[in-house]
Amino acid sequence: xKSIASGSARCRGDVLPAAxxxxxxxxxxxxxxxxxxxxxxxxxxxxxxxxxxVEAYAWFDEASHTFRGPxxxxxxMYGPGGHLYVYFSYGVHWCANVVTGPKGSxxxxxxxxxxxxxxxxxxxxxxGGMPDRDLCRGPARLTQALGxxxxxxxxxxxxxxxxxxxDGAEPPASPHVGPRVGISRAVDxxxxxxxxxxxxxxxxxxxxxxxxxxxxxxx
DNA sequence: TCCCCGATTAACT
DNA sequence: GTTAATCGGGGAG
Numbered sequence: 001x002k003s004i005a006s007g008s009a010r011c012r013g014d015v016l017p018a019a020x021x022x023x024x025x026x027x028x029x030x031x032x033x034x035x036x037x038x039x040x041x042x043x044x045x046x047x048x049x050x051x052x053x054v055e056a057y058a059w060f061d062e063a064s065h066t067f068r069g070p071x072x073x074x075x076x077m078y079g080p081g082g083h084l085y086v087y088f089s090y091g092v093h094w095c096a097n098v099v100t101g102p103k104g105s106x107x108x109x110x111x112x113x114x115x116x117x118x119x120x121x122x123x124x125x126x127x128g129g130m131p132d133r134d135l136c137r138g139p140a141r142l143t144q145a146l147g148x149x150x151x152x153x154x155x156x157x158x159x160x161x162x163x164x165x166x167d168g169a170e171p172p173a174s175p176h177v178g179p180r181v182g183i184s185r186a187v188d189x190x191x192x193x194x195x196x197x198x199x200x201x202x203x204x205x206x207x208x209x210x211x212x213x214x215x216x217x218x219x
Numbered sequence: 220t221c222c223c224c225g226a227t228t229a230a231c232t
Numbered sequence: 233g234t235t236a237a238t239c240g241g242g243g244a245g
Contacts, residue, residue, distance in 0.1 A: 055226070063226070065241095073241060090227050091238030097226085110226055140227055182226055 002165060004038050004046040006119035011036060011048050013165030015158045021081030021100050025056040025107035028081070028100040030193045032109055034169040036117065039146040040161035047119030047146055049136050050169070051111060052195040053202060055180045057097070059106035062185035066106030076154045077108050084162055086143070086153040093140030096148050098157055098164065112139045112181070112192070115200040122147075138202045172196055178206020 003012045013036055021028060038048035057064035065074040065087065076085040077099055085097040085108050097108035114136040116123055123135045123145040136142040143149070148162070157164040176194040179187055181203040194201050 057226075065226080068242080071242070087226085088240065090225060091240070093227050095226060112226085138228070180226070184225080 002163060004040075004048060004118075004163070004165075006045040006047060006122070009118035009120075011038065011046075011118055011165065011167060013167035016082075016164060016166055018080070018082050018158065021098070021157075022102055023081070023100060024105075025058050025100045025109050026191060028098070029054045029056040029109045029191070030175050031171055032098065032111075032164070033171045033175055033193055033195050035171075036163075036165040036167050036169075037111065037114060037146065038163045038165060039148060041119065041122055041147060045119060045122070047116075047122050048165075049114035049116045049123075049142070049146065051114050052198040052200050053111075053113035054193050055110040055112055056191040056193075057108050057110065058101075061189065061191075063180065063183040063187075063189070064106070064108075070106075074106070077106050078104055079154070081107075082156060082158050084148070084152055084155050084157055086148060086150055088150060089140065094143040094149050095139040096143050096152070110139060111142055113137050113198075113200055113202045114142055115198065116145065133199060137200055141202075176206040178204070 032054050035051050038046050059066045066077050080103040081100040083099045085099050089095050097110045099108045101107040116135045127135050127145050135145045176196050177190050178192050180192045
C-alpha cells in the first residue's frame with residue numbers, strides 16, 4: 001500500500017502486480033479506468049488524478065507506433081508491461097502511454113484524460129490557470145499538468161516517481177466505447193474507453209455498449 | 220539527405 | 233469551425 005500527499009490532500013492505493021500489465025492492451029485499457037495516476041514533483045510532493053479516458057494500441061494496429069516494427073522511438077513499447085511510453089507529438093506536445101503485454105509484443109494504452117484529485121495548485125500552475133476541468137482533459141494536457149516529459153519515457157509505473165494506484169474505485173461496469181481520436185488509420189476500431197458521465201473526458205462522447213440497442217450494433 | 224506528416228492544443232474568426 | 237505552431241520519426245530516393 002502506497003500513501004502519497006500534497007499539503008493536506010492524501011491518497012492511499014495499491015501498486016498493481018506486474019502480471020496485471022502483462023495482458024493485451026485492449027484488456028488493460030478499460031481496467032485502467034478509475035485508477036489513480038500519481039506523479040512526484042521536484043519538491044517531493046505529489047500530483048494525482050483519476051484516469052477517465054484511455055485508448056488501446058497494438059502491434060497489428062495500423063494506428064500504432066509499433067505497426068512497422070521496432071525503431072529507436074518505440075523501443076519502450078516493446079519492453080515489458082508496466083512502464084511508461086512517452087512520445088513527442090506535433091513538435092509541441094508530450095503524450096503518455098502505459099505499456100502492456102509481455103516483453104516484445106509492442107502494445108500500450110494512451111492516457112487521454114483524467115480528473116484532477118490532488119496537488120491541484122501545481123497542476124494549475126503548469127497549465128497556466130486553466131479551469132480545473134481542463135487541466136487533464138486531453139492527452140497532452142494531462143502530461144503538461146502532471147509534468148510528464150520525454151525524461152519519463154521508460155520509467156516504471158509500479159515504483160519511483162510515477163505510480164498507477166488502485167485506491168479501491170472499480171472500473172465502470174459498462175464503460176462507453178468508441179473510435180479513437182486524432183488518428184487517420186484504423187479509424188473504425190473501437191478502442192477508446194471512457195468513464196460514463198465524467199465531466200473530465202476529451203473529444204466526442206462515445207456510445208454506451210448496447211445500453212439502449214443503439215451504439216455500434218449494426219451491419 | 221529530403222520531405223511529409225502526425226495518438227494535439229490554443230487562439231483565432 | 234478553422235488554423236498556426238513546431239519538430240522528430242521514418243520512409244523514399
